[in-house]
Amino acid sequence: MAALLRGLRVGRALRGFGSGEPRLATCPQCNGLRRGFHCAALRLQEDKDKSIPVPPSSAASSTTTYHEHYQAHPSKNNTATHMQEAPAPEAGAKEAPQPNTSYADQSGEQGEEYETEEQLQAHILNAALDFVQLHGWTLEAISAGAETLGLSAASSGMFQNGAGDLVLHFIAQCNAQLTEQMAEQHNQVQLGQAEPKKTAEFLRDAVETRLRMLTPYMDNWPQAMSILLLPHNIPDSLKHLSTLVDDIWYYAGDRSTDLNWYTKRAALTGIYNTTELVMIQDSSEDFQDTWNFLENRIQDIVNMAGAAKQAASTGEAVAQGLLGAAVTLKNLTGINQRR
Amino acid sequence: MLRVDHAGEYGANRIYAGQMAVLGRSQTGQLIQEMWDQEKKHLAKFNEILAENRVRPTLLLPLWNVAGFLLGAGTALLGKEGAMACTVAVEESISEHYNSQIRALMEEDPDRYVELLKLIKEFRDDEMEHHDTGLEHDAESLPGYKVLKGAIQLGCTAAIFVSQRL
Numbered sequence: 001m002a003a004l005l006r007g008l009r010v011g012r013a014l015r016g017f018g019s020g021e022p023r024l025a026t027c028p029q030c031n032g033l034r035r036g037f038h039c040a041a042l043r044l045q046e047d048k049d050k051s052i053p054v055p056p057s058s059a060a061s062s063t064t065t066y067h068e069h070y071q072a073h074p075s076k077n078n079t080a081t082h083m084q085e086a087p088a089p090e091a092g093a094k095e096a097p098q099p100n101t102s103y104a105d106q107s108g109e110q111g112e113e114y115e116t117e118e119q120l121q122a123h124i125l126n127a128a129l130d131f132v133q134l135h136g137w138t139l140e141a142i143s144a145g146a147e148t149l150g151l152s153a154a155s156s157g158m159f160q161n162g163a164g165d166l167v168l169h170f171i172a173q174c175n176a177q178l179t180e181q182m183a184e185q186h187n188q189v190q191l192g193q194a195e196p197k198k199t200a201e202f203l204r205d206a207v208e209t210r211l212r213m214l215t216p217y218m219d220n221w222p223q224a225m226s227i228l229l230l231p232h233n234i235p236d237s238l239k240h241l242s243t244l245v246d247d248i249w250y251y252a253g254d255r256s257t258d259l260n261w262y263t264k265r266a267a268l269t270g271i272y273n274t275t276e277l278v279m280i281q282d283s284s285e286d287f288q289d290t291w292n293f294l295e296n297r298i299q300d301i302v303n304m305a306g307a308a309k310q311a312a313s314t315g316e317a318v319a320q321g322l323l324g325a326a327v328t329l330k331n332l333t334g335i336n337q338r339r
Numbered sequence: 340m341l342r343v344d345h346a347g348e349y350g351a352n353r354i355y356a357g358q359m360a361v362l363g364r365s366q367t368g369q370l371i372q373e374m375w376d377q378e379k380k381h382l383a384k385f386n387e388i389l390a391e392n393r394v395r396p397t398l399l400l401p402l403w404n405v406a407g408f409l410l411g412a413g414t415a416l417l418g419k420e421g422a423m424a425c426t427v428a429v430e431e432s433i434s435e436h437y438n439s440q441i442r443a444l445m446e447e448d449p450d451r452y453v454e455l456l457k458l459i460k461e462f463r464d465d466e467m468e469h470h471d472t473g474l475e476h477d478a479e480s481l482p483g484y485k486v487l488k489g490a491i492q493l494g495c496t497a498a499i500f501v502s503q504r505l
Contacts, residue, residue: 246393255390257345258400 121158123149125169132217137163137224164233167224168240174213175244182206182251200302202252207272207294210244211279215287222280245269271297340440344459345389346397346502347433348382350407354429357411358422367419370476374426374469381462388458397502406498410491421487423478428488430470432495437463 128145135141139162143153159165188194197205214221228237245268254264274297279290355375362368389396397403414425437459444452444459481487 250393257386257389257396259396259398261396262398 117158121165122169124151124155124158125166126173128166129170129217132166132220136220137167137227139163142166161233163227164230164236167227168233168236170217170224171228171237171240174210175240175247177213178206178210178244179247179251181209182247186251196253199252200298203248203268203271204291204294204298206248206252207268207275208291210272211275211287211290214276214279218279225276225280241269241272245272267301271301340443340503341385341389341392341394342397343436343499343502344440345382345385345394346400346403347436347499348378348385349400350403350498351378351429351433352382353404353407354411354425357408357413358415358425359411360408361412361415362419362422365419367422367476370472371422374472377465377469381465384458384462388455398505399502403498403502410494414487417481420477420481420484423473423476424481424484424487425491426473427470427478428491429495430466430473431488432492432499434463434466434470436495436499437466 124142124146126145127148128142130148131141131144135144139156139159142156142159142162142165146155147153156162161168185194189196217224227233242265245265248268249264254261256264271294275290275294278293279287282290284290352375355371355378358371359368359375362371388394410425411422414421417424441456441459441463444456449456478484
């Protein structure tokens with residue numbers, strides 16, 4: 001029975017895999033351990049008298065596909081390149097932590113019926129966020145969160161990365177929220193229901209919105225930042241940061257395809273990081289100092305861009321002037337007349 | 340994949356610009372200008388596609404900027420045959436590259452990539468046209484044609500390889 005359940009769960013995990021959830025890039029052995037805890041957590045749930053439809057044929061086929069999946073890790077790279085070519089924005093990948101409702105409908109959503117391992121983890125981490133103020137960004141918070149869902153505290157063992165998982169989940173969630181808001185604004189502008197904002201204003205609003213999502217956790221945020229700087233978390237946190245900045249520029253209207261693409265994103269990354277640091281030690285009313293700092297930094301960038309443009313046009317004017325002088329000289333000395 | 344195409348068109352643009360800078364006022368100027376205009380159209384199209392699909396442009400664009408211009412100007416200094424030989428070599432590399440992309444797309448999922456396939460086929464045909472034009476205009480009569488062609492094609496392969504990753 002447990003094996004059948006396991007097969008069903010991981011089969012649905014495979015189908016819910018969709019467009020490349022980074023979390024599943026761990027080794028199969030670790031996943032075995034996680035599934036062990038997962039099953040322990042699930043047995044607690046079974047006591048709650050839920051009937052889970054188990055079609056035997058799908059369980060059998062899903063176990064085989066599960067094995068295929070774990071032997072074919074390179075296929076993830078293919079989906080990554082598909083992501084680049086398909087018109088879907090990259091922000092779509094960030095929506096993965098949210099529940100896959102199409103499968104939930106199949107078996108009837110009854111309170112805590114979880115379809116996939118990721119959804120279960122996402123639910124636990126969401127619940128754990130409430131305990132961050134109490135326990136900080138730690139496994140205790142995750143355990144406390146798991147307990148509120150009726151699972152045993154040991155299910156925090158599902159998270160190989162511990163507090164890192166919690167922080168990364170939180171950032172992913174914040175980024176997804178921000179992207180949703182920006183997409184919504186974008187739609188409204190397209191429908192003509194709202195005025196498009198100027199770039200500087202848009203950037204400021206976007207960064208402010210995103211940083212305001214941190215305010216409930218501001219006391220423990222330095223701890224979260226240091227967790228993100230741990231070597232094994234750096235690739236993930238950098239990826240989240242770069243996707244965030246790319247999304248913000250995209251919705252700000254940037255469509256550049258030359259070196260500006262890089263300079264703009266680098267500039268915004270700098271602004272975001274420094275503003276975050278300022279925010280941590282800001283004790284003013286409603287973080288007003290932080291927003292002032294942000295405003296000034298964005299103004300700097302705008303000024304620099306303006307100055308760069310001016311320098312370029314000055315350079316062009318000077319070059320043309322020189323060319324004109326050269327031609328005049330050639331005329332005067334009669335070189336041109338030898339043609 | 341789109342990044343490499345974009346970089347390729349950008350480079351081709353700069354090569355023709357270099358050739359024009361040297362040969363612009365000679366008889367072949369007209370011909371080179373025509374081919375250059377077509378490349379400009381290709382580049383504009385790729386700029387659009389890149390922006391739509393939110394693909395990162397290659398970091399090496401400034402490098403291709405300078406390198407392309409130097410290549411174009413350098414071969415043009417060898418005269419009309421040099422410029423044509425450069426065109427032949429580059430267009431052959433690009434056509435081959437497009438062909439392999441078409442093969443890859445067809446293998447994966449022709450229905451999904453219908454638009455892209457059509458576009459790449461069209462561009463590949465244009466590039467082949469340039470290649471044939473180059474041949475018509477005495478590219479092969481350049482002394483050391485084979486050597487130059489080999490060298491340029493090696494450079495192109497290296498550029499494609501790097502742009503895919505960077």
